[in-house]
Amino acid sequence: MTELFGQSSFDSQHPPERELLDDCVHCGFCLPTCPTYQLWGEEMDSPRGRIYLMDLAERGEIGLEGAFTQHIDACLGCMACVTACPSGVQYDRLLEATRPQIERNVERRPSDRLFRNAIFALFPYRRRLRVAAVFGQAYQKSGLPKLMERVLPPRLRATQALLPPVRLREAFASLPRRVRPKGSVRRRVALLSGCVQDVFFHEVNAATQRVLAAEGCEVLTPRQQGCCGALELHAGRSGSAADRAKRTIATFEKLPVDTIVVNVAGCGSSMKEYVHLLADDPDWADRARDFSAKVRDVTELLAELEPQAPRRRIEAKVAYHDACHLGHAQGVRDQPRAVLRTIPGLDVVDLPEAELCCGSAGIYNLVQPEPAAELGQRKADNVRTVAPDLLVTANPGCLLQIRRYLDDDIPMLHPVQLLDQSLNGKPT
Incomplete structure (x- = not known):
């Protein structure tokens, strides 16, 4: 109390x-x-x-x-x-x-405390997520989700609905530790592969490496990296978030790179906030400041680089959804649109009520499922009003949340996946 x-x-x-x-x-x-x-x-x-x-x-x-x-x-x-x-x-x-x-x-109700503890016992851990992916695939194939939807309490029903289609080959895949460009090196960067991102959105990380290499970047992806602490930081668990921040800094600061690239809006926002999170720690304050100064969203970096790789034409109307921790928290709005517009034939359009959150917000759609559902449906309705061929957004939480309410009507991608298709001809 x-x-x-x-x-x-x-x-x-x-x-x-x-x-x-x-x-x-x-x-x-x-x-x-x-x-x-x-x-x-x-x-x-x-x-x-x-x-x-x-x-x-x-x-x-x-x-x-x-x-x-x-x-x-x-x-x-x-x-x-x-x-x-x-x-x-x-x-x-x-x-x-x-x-x-x-x-x-504040002492939370036992059920609330148990549910929150379960979230943070799973999501920051890549190995545990891979085990969960195995059970998740079996569960999805069993036919139980439709049956359980009627009996599960709201939080567990939301958790089930947000579970992405599980591809075990991607969940257990490893990224190359080093990817070199074919020509001269324009920039040396390190990539945060993440936890949820690397297990359930591994193809986004792979596309990020390919796109950066095509644009002249040497990409280092340290194998020993862990969770950056974003979910915990935004949920008020500052102690464990600070511990993860220190481990992340220690992992990346020894790499000979100009930039630390992030392709998850929430992770990038938190990593830029390390400078505040560790400001009072005399052993880490300067290291956190130097680290945060190097962090860039992948679209920030691509917008800084003059495009050099030829783009194939893609005739499509694309709706861009601003992830809140990219647009509002980091102030990165123009760069993703500018990067997308380097693709010939692409018509990039904005959404009505673009400033309103989709309801994902870290763990919000798990712990507050009712308002999250209202916001998710509202965002999906706004997507449909512009009748796009596909939707792009730079955060896995947004992809999962909006996909739930679009019912597969409209394909959804991360911006780098679409750029990868244009640069390398990789299927999206």
Whole structure:
């Protein structure tokens, strides 16, 4: 249970900063972009409402249990409000200071705690995910999913629905440790292969290596790398996230590379935040700053490089979905579109309500399945309005979430997969 420290309901370990709380002037520009406010119209489920709750808790006027935790848990952490705010309120910093307070000081219901612990006992571990992939394929082929859909509780029903089609050959495949370009080396880079990404979206990693090599990059992919800590960081488990950050830094900093490339929006966002996560650790602060400065989304890097490899023409209308942790958290919006437009014949279109999250948001669609389902259906409906030939987005969570509600009507790809098809003729 929450203990009061002085006048604050927060403990003394990195509470939300008073000066950041005071930046909010409660103007309301964030309201149209906030997914939960759009769903429910409740002030306490808007960014300014949640900042008001943080302010009250910081003053010790309310505790962290009950309504406070409910409204903070309901936030997707999509950071659309950060983009919309004219006052420069750093809601991202406030939220990532508040969620660890809840995780440390609020006792969750046993079922909630068990479910969350199960998520973090599986997803950050590649070997465990591969074992799960074996059982997942057998489960999908058994016919049980349709039967169980009627009896499973909402969280497990969402987990089942989000399970991607399992391809064991890809789940157990290994990426080459080094891929060299055919011509001169324009850039030496290291690739984060990820955990969920490498097991369930291995083809995206392989396409990333091929595309970067075609554009003159030497690509190193260290075999011993692990989870970057993104899911834990965004869920308030800052201690374990910091441990994973240190291991990731130690793995990559010794490589002779100019850039660390990420093809997952949530991972890239977290890796750029290591500089804040480890700022108070004297042994890691400088190393984290140097590491974060090297991190680039793959579309950022490709947009920096003048295209050199010839592109085959692809006649298609492509809808681009901005993953929140790429567009809002990292501010990377123009680069993916610019990269896609280097493909001759491609018509790249934006979606209505592009600023609204699809409902994936890390583990949100697992722990908050009802609002996630509403947002997923809303995003799918918006995709259909532009009648694209295919949809592209730069985050595996978004691919899984939107695929659930598109019902395979529209093919979905990562941007590098489409570019790989144009450069190398690889099937998508």
